[in-house]
Amino acid sequence: MACPKLFLSCLLLQLMFLFLVPEAAQGQGLKVGFYRKACPNAEIIVKEVIGQVMSVAPSLSGPLLRLHFHDCFVRGCEGSVLLNSPTYQAEKDAHPNHSLRGFQTIDRVKTALEKACPGIVSCADILALVARDVVVATGGLFYYVETGRKDGNVSTSKEALNDLIPSKANxxxxxxxxxxxxxxxxxxxxxxxxxxxxxxxxxxFSNRLYNFTGKGDTDPTLDSNYLARLKLSCKPDDQTTLVEMDPGSVRTFDIKYFNLIAKRRGLFTSDAALLDDSQTKAYLDFQIKTGGSTFFKDFGESMVKMGRIGVLTETAGEVRKVCSKVN
Known part of the structure; x- marks a missing residue:
């Protein structure tokens, strides 16, 4: 398996997890500008639709970015998170995905692309392009997206339950x-x-507020003032209230969330966990000290790497005509 630009560290990781994730794709078959000939305006069309959506529903920026994450971490970046199941057994039906939003926006993008270039642009690529465009629309840095993914035809809630990383992860x-x-x-x-x-x-995150160790206690790593504010928003049995992950800056792509983590105001256990590792903490400290000097560029690079996970290309998979169902 090729290991471009990652050298020995990447090779070691592949060997370590070869038996856990057989044949993990590293993005073979993807390239920037894949649709340049077959659908030359594809990325322009995606950008235009997302611009229209952001102008009237800016709160969808986070959910649309999240869709790409949740797609890639289950079966790879092959659009399986978008599939419907008549028996409600698809990935989107798994409990961790019940809060996903933005499916109608993806359908809107797909409709526009099908009108311009029928059967050409995959739903998996749409997710990757949309993620980039909402980052840019909210103030992040443009990065080139590799395309050429095909869509998978399998989607199960069990896999989503097993493979999505929980917000309580250490x-x-x-x-x-x-x-x-x-x-x-x-x-x-x-x-x-x-x-x-x-x-x-x-x-x-409510376990951090009311039952952190199963004894009706709170997470001692949470800032006490932040804890009090969260309790005002979320009562013990609240299942529906939405809380901003980056209070006061929720619609702006910036480094303020890193500042919050450093102040022990990260919303999730998985956010607070970034203070428990020397490398992740050093990165946080550096970005805070330098005003995010490399974060925007780094984010684009890491998104490209994530977008290579488990991809289907060339003769594998298909290009769905409708993102919610196989052809």
């Missing part, structure tokens, strides 16, 4: 789960920075 779990997907510790902390936009439902 640093050991996070590092192992990212490494299994060919992502480094740096990618872990960089991609966690995506929490700078978007919101979360109370159940994703």
């Amino acid at each position: 640093i050991t779990t996070l590092k192992i789960d990212f490494a299994k997907r060919g992502l480094s510790v740096k990618d872990l902390v960089v991609l966690s920075g995506g929490h700078t936009i978007g919101t979360s439902h109370c159940p994703s």
